[in-house]
Amino acid sequence: MRVTSKAAQRGSGKLVLILLVVLVALLLAVGTAAALYLTGVISPLGNGGNNVEEVAEDESGEERPPAPARGPARYLEMEDAITVNISREDGRRAILQARLQVMSRDEEILDSVEEHMPLIRNNLINLFGDQQFEDITSSEGKNALREEALKEINSVLEEEGHWPHVEAVYFTNFVTQ
Template identity: 25%
Template sequence: MADEEVEVEGKKKSPLVKIIIIAVAAIVLLAGTVVGTMFLTGFFDRKDIHEMEKRLAELEAKNSEPKEGASGPQKVAKESPELTRFENSYMELEKPLVSNLTGTRKVIQVSLSIMTHYDERVFKNVKKHEPALRSAALDAMRQSTEADLSAPDFRKNLAAKIRDDMNAVLSKYEDFGGIEEVFFTSFVVQ
């Protein structure tokens, strides 16, 4: 009877030993694969740090050079002997903007003019993306309520919101905004 128990225990241990051997073999195979991959990709090769720093400096210098056509508009300087001033350029949007006020039957109609210190590329970008800019301005106007109209700085705040939204649109499509101010050349609420 004692002999039978020993055989039973030996048989129970046998599958456990096989599992351990298979697990160890799998780990060794995985480690061998990782080390072999690292060897083949040059991980263990001696690297010249000075050469790598030189390459990195060359890449940084190459990326910092202005690319033709990729730089943003340049500010147009105004000739003034005592201090540097920038020329103000204006452009009026051709059609007025009309929007409902939130929560009321009233409408707001405005005509906009934009001002920039930058060169004519800002105006070209405005003309190019005018539908998107008009949409952004209408969204800003639509968020206004009748109660907002009585605020003393309503027009200034609305102009600033429209300017920020327009610059966001230009930055999205042209990587540069450039609109310094938005002015209302007409402002009607009915």
């Protein structure tokens, strides 16, 4: 009876080992699929199983590529800080200095931003220079300015014939005096 008991234990031990290996392989496969989906490498087939990208049209009827798929965020740092004089309510002058980074999920969009950086910087300098000190010292004021900067950058891209898919502008340094 002892021989049968040891054989049964060895057989059940092998079964447990096989089940553990299968379970680990299954968890790795599910984890890999989830990671690829969340990073945008793979996407759900939301158009009846046909994963063909549709072409969008802008206001003029010109065909444009669709917005980039949800992929990894890519950033472009504006090399120099933007420094401007701004007004205070009491009539005195103040200084605003801001460093920015632009975020998109499409490298071509960031290339377009870099190509038109002189015009973008000019427009941002004008935008920042029109601000009142008291309006931009709060979090809400800074966020509103960020949103205005985003609109301005996308506006420049659109005016220059590029598809405006800059998703966000971030202040990496923001100083007022």
